Amino acid sequence: MRAYHIAILGASGAVGKEICQILEERDLPIASLKLLASKRSAGEKILFRDEVIVIEEVNAHSFQGMDLVFGAVDEKTAKRFLPYAISAGALVIDNSSAYRLKPQVPLVIPQINREDIKKHQGLIANPNCTTIIALMAAAPLHRLAKIKSMVVSTYQAVSGAGHAGMEELKKQMQAELRGEALPIQVFPYPIAYNLIPQIGDFDESGYSSEEWKLQREGRKILHEPNLCVTCTCVRLPIMRAHSEAITLFFEDAISVEAAKAALKESEGVILLDEKEQAVYPMPLFASGKDDIYVGRVRASMHDQTHSLTLWCCGDQLRKGAALNAVQIAEAAIELGAL
Amino acid sequence: MRAYHIAILGASGAVGKEICQILEERDLPIASLKLLASKRSAGEKILFRDEVIVIEEVNAHSFQGMDLVFGAVDEKTAKRFLPYAISAGALVIDNSSAYRLKPQVPLVIPQINREDIKKHQGLIANPNCTTIIALMAAAPLHRLAKIKSMVVSTYQAVSGAGHAGMEELKKQMQAELRGEALPIQVFPYPIAYNLIPQIGDFDESGYSSEEWKLQREGRKILHEPNLCVTCTCVRLPIMRAHSEAITLFFEDAISVEAAKAALKESEGVILLDEKEQAVYPMPLFASGKDDIYVGRVRASMHDQTHSLTLWCCGDQLRKGAALNAVQIAEAAIELGAL
Numbered sequence: 209m210r211a212y213h214i215a216i217l218g219a220s221g222a223v224g225k226e227i228c229q230i231l232e233e234r235d236l237p238i239a240s241l242k243l244l245a246s247k248r249s250a251g252e253k254i255l256f257r258d259e260v261i262v263i264e265e266v267n268a269h270s271f272q273g274m275d276l277v278f279g280a281v282d283e284k285t286a287k288r289f290l291p292y293a294i295s296a297g298a299l300v301i302d303n304s305s306a307y308r309l310k311p312q313v314p315l316v317i318p319q320i321n322r323e324d325i326k327k328h329q330g331l332i333a334n335p336n337c338t339t340i341i342a343l344m345a346a347a348p349l350h351r352l353a354k355i356k357s358m359v360v361s362t363y364q365a366v367s368g369a370g371h372a373g374m375e376e377l378k379k380q381m382q383a384e385l386r387g388e389a390l391p392i393q394v395f396p397y398p399i400a401y402n403l404i405p406q407i408g409d410f411d412e413s414g415y416s417s418e419e420w421k422l423q424r425e426g427r428k429i430l431h432e433p434n435l436c437v438t439c440t441c442v443r444l445p446i447m448r449a450h451s452e453a454i455t456l457f458f459e460d461a462i463s464v465e466a467a468k469a470a471l472k473e474s475e476g477v478i479l480l481d482e483k484e485q486a487v488y489p490m491p492l493f494a495s496g497k498d499d500i501y502v503g504r505v506r507a508s509m510h511d512q513t514h515s516l517t518l519w520c521c522g523d524q525l526r527k528g529a530a531l532n533a534v535q536i537a538e539a540a541i542e543l544g545a546l
Numbered sequence: 547m548r549a550y551h552i553a554i555l556g557a558s559g560a561v562g563k564e565i566c567q568i569l570e571e572r573d574l575p576i577a578s579l580k581l582l583a584s585k586r587s588a589g590e591k592i593l594f595r596d597e598v599i600v601i602e603e604v605n606a607h608s609f610q611g612m613d614l615v616f617g618a619v620d621e622k623t624a625k626r627f628l629p630y631a632i633s634a635g636a637l638v639i640d641n642s643s644a645y646r647l648k649p650q651v652p653l654v655i656p657q658i659n660r661e662d663i664k665k666h667q668g669l670i671a672n673p674n675c676t677t678i679i680a681l682m683a684a685a686p687l688h689r690l691a692k693i694k695s696m697v698v699s700t701y702q703a704v705s706g707a708g709h710a711g712m713e714e715l716k717k718q719m720q721a722e723l724r725g726e727a728l729p730i731q732v733f734p735y736p737i738a739y740n741l742i743p744q745i746g747d748f749d750e751s752g753y754s755s756e757e758w759k760l761q762r763e764g765r766k767i768l769h770e771p772n773l774c775v776t777c778t779c780v781r782l783p784i785m786r787a788h789s790e791a792i793t794l795f796f797e798d799a800i801s802v803e804a805a806k807a808a809l810k811e812s813e814g815v816i817l818l819d820e821k822e823q824a825v826y827p828m829p830l831f832a833s834g835k836d837d838i839y840v841g842r843v844r845a846s847m848h849d850q851t852h853s854l855t856l857w858c859c860g861d862q863l864r865k866g867a868a869l870n871a872v873q874i875a876e877a878a879i880e881l882g883a884l
Contacts, residue, residue, distance in 0.1 A: 357848035359855075361699030361791040363741055363780065381719060401785050402830035403701055405842055405857045410821035414802070414844030423847055436848035438855055440791040442701065445783055447739050453699040453778040457848075464752070483748035492740035504743055506752030509761055510695035510774035510795075517697075517776055519743045 211239035212546070213273055215298070217289060218280035219263050220249035222370045223303055226530035227278050232257055236538055244270050246285075271296040276546060278533055279303055294330035299546045301332050301533045308333040308425060315428050317532060318539040319476045320347045325536065325545050332536055335429060336421040337528030338362055338441065342452050343429055344477055344500040344527065345520040348470040350430060353462035353514075357436040359455040360422060364407060364441060365491065367448035367524045369394050377445055395443065404443040416441055449491035450528060451521045461513045464505055471502050476527065481505055489521035497523055498531055549577035550884070551611055553636070555627060556618035557601050558587035560708045561641055564868035565616050570595055574876055582608050584623075609634040614884060616871055617641055632668035637884045639670050639871045646671040646763060653766050655870060656877040657814045658685045663874065663883050670874055673767060674759040675866030676700055676779065680790050681767055682815055682838035682865065683858040686808040688768060691800035691852075695774040697793040698760060702745060702779060703829065705786035705862045707732050715783055733781065742781040754779055787829035788866060789859045799851045802843055809840050814865065819843055827859035835861055836869055 214231070218224040224245070231238065243254055243263045250265035264270065271277055271293040279286050279293075279302035286304040293300045307313045314324040315333045317340055325332060335343075342360055349355065366373035372394045380390045380400035390398045397404055408417030415423075419439040427435045471479045480489050481503040489501030500522040508515035522528055540546035552569070556562040562583070569576065581592055581601045588603035602608065609615055609631040617624050617631075617640035624642040631638045645651045652662040653671045655678055663670060673681075680698055687693065704711035710732045718728045718738035728736045735742055746755030753761075757777040765773045809817045818827050819841040827839030838860040846853035860866055878884040 359697045359793045359846075361778075363701070363782075382723060385720060385723060396824050397828060398830055401783070402828055403782070403784065403789055404828060405789070405791075405826050406824060414821060414842065415847075436846075438793055438846040438848055438853075440699075440842070440855060440857060442789075442791070444701075444741070445739065446741065451741055451743070451780075453743075453780070455697045455776055483752060486734050486744060488743050490735060490740055490742060492736055504752065504778070508697075508774075508776040509753075510776055515776075517778060519778060 209237050211237040212275040213240045214238055214276045214278070215242040215244055215271060215274045215293070216278045216280060217244045217266055218285070219243035219254065220245040220252050221280055222367055222374070222525055223529045224280035226525040227280060227533060228254060228256055230526070230530050230534045234534060236534065242270070242274065268292045271298055274298040276301070276537055290331065299328065299332070299540060300330060301334060301536050303334045303529055303533055305336065305421065307331055308335065309428065315425060316536050317343055317429055318535045319344065319474065321429050321431070322539050325540050325543055328545060332540070334529065334533045334536065335425045336418070337368060337450060337524045338364065338418065338452065339422050339425040339429070340528050340532050341450050341500055341520060341522040342422060342454060343426060344522065345454065345471070345502045345518060346456060347430065348474040348477065349456060349462065349467050349516065352466060352470050354459035355435060355456050356459050357457045358438070360437060360439040361453045362439070362441045363444050363446065363451040365444065365446040365448045365450055365524050366399060368407070368443070368450070374447060377447065399443060399445050401445060405440065407441040407443055415439070446491050447495065448524055449494040449521050450524045451489070451491050451519065453519055455508055455517045456515060458514045462516060464507055464516065467505050467516055471505070476500060477502055479503065489519060491521050494521035495523055496526070498526055500527055547575050549575040550613040551578045552576055553580040553582055553609060553612045553615045553631070554618060555582045555604055555615060556623070557581035557592065558583040558590050559618055560705060560712070560863055561867045562618035564863040565618060565871060566592060566594055568864070568868050568872045572872060574872065580608070580612065606630045609636055612636040614639070614875055628669065637666065637670070637878060638668060639672060639874050641672045641867055641871055643674065643759065645669055646673065647766065653763060654874050655681055655767055656873045657682065657812070659767050659769070660877050660881070663878050663881055666883060670878070672867065672871045672874065673763045674756070675706060675788060675862045676702065676756065676790065677760050677763040677767070678866050678870050679788050679838055679858060679860040680760060680792060681764060682860065683792065683809070683840045683856060684794060685768065686812040686815065687794060687800065687805050687854065690804060690808050692797035693773060693794050694797050695795045696776070698775060698777040699791045700777070700779045701782050701784065701789040703782065703784040703786045703788055703862050704737060706745070706781070706788070712785060715785070737781060737783050739783060743778065745779045745781055753777070784829050785833065786862055787832040787859050788862045789827070789829050789857065791857055793846055793855045794853060796852045800854060802845055802854065805843050805854055809843070814838060815840055817841065827857060829859050832859035833861055834864070836864055838865055
């Protein structure tokens, strides 16, 4: 079996570190692993399968000889460096939003639109965390009865803002208990004991960039150009798993039983739905797990036959980011696209 | 001006104490104030307007001579003792869910259905916190374009479970920081750094009792027997203000501008909606305030003319409970119904 020369750009960040860990756990055959980051993180050491790897500062020549490059940096850094990786002949799997909506770039959740991988021209985009978690729950139902529109409210963890976001919540909680002023750097307002109903910037429509992602990425991944997603994205004092309350409006009739059966059979989805035993997904228990947990599946009050409401949770750093990226690579290998 | 003999049943609880504080702040004329609770809290002292009042153990004769009785106890205790208060000739304003759906009992948010107070037969029910906060935001828009249905996701504070709920969150946060096991007594799972998508018990429909409240109480308060509310109620690690993401579906067309103008003019509502300045409601800032804060008003993605999405926050103990109860009493006086 062929082994691959792999690089991670942004290896010192929350998603980059998670990609390292997931590569350690899984069977993707690795010939070499190169860890890249900005000057600030260069020299930092990472232990990977009993081997110490030193993070190198990225430059235009860093990607020579690489087969596979994971991008785990912001949009601006992705646009600056990932074209070098493509030029060097690597397959790039990018976690940023830089290329997600480009027509020639596949945007992939392997359990949903795996075949799109074949169309890549050197880069495959990893969807936004909120999109992945929502669609892992919604796609099995879309296949049953075609979703026309969705109303989504999110309950998003601070890990979406990286290590810095997690550190800020911890520090604010400590300050709160000591009765001290809360340090505010990452989020626009205190997040300890608070919610912030803004993730990203608002445009003229009144929606935030995070809310637009689920609308636009959802259409692309499901190949449904008319799908409508009305989303409210909210940041919460939760560490690293996102939750979402989703109401789905279907073209065809769908029963709760059929929906549960479809979710139960879905790869990467765990149905946790036993109301008598108070069994339902919660972020504390979804943290660190690979699957998306779905529960509280019920008919909507306003339409008992063509609308369902459900609740789902998933680890934002794993399936919401790093794991999905690695699964794209695995699928690319299986499809002969790498 | 006539002054009233007032009793609070449940004076040692979170809502009872808040009623005391609100009576201190406002102008309802008080001839005497009697504080009642279970045996466990009897003897506890409360400072009210420079006077020490000792909490008395409630019994069947406690309500003799009372004009106005606030019930701030659970359903069972309300059913046991409040009938004595009605028999004694008092007007009872009950915060529990015991009588809310009885046809002869007005269920009132004074800014919305004040006239219903006139029909009371000795007892007026105070709606559930989630209902009050949602309807304070929705009713001004209902008057404009008639709401057919709503999809609501709640972000509810631990104060909904009383003092014990708030203590549990604090203790769990302290234990979490010390790396100790989390003490769990009030909520079914840890609430620190977690969400619990269950408030109350589930029935066969898959909805929790808390979710049914907004459906059933909403119909009664708005006098709309066909209103449909699809609700997901979630408990969060937030102290005492609830937030709600609400998508409204209207019979008639409604614009964002008209909706904002209506909210701006509504008594008890503050419109906080300036996207360029990152101004929107948040629980940390709604805590301890009397008004319901509404913002992020925008057209829904799936229907630009007949559907709006918004975000609202309100203090659960004040407008969500104690303040609304006192406002019912004030309105009853103005209407000559007390």
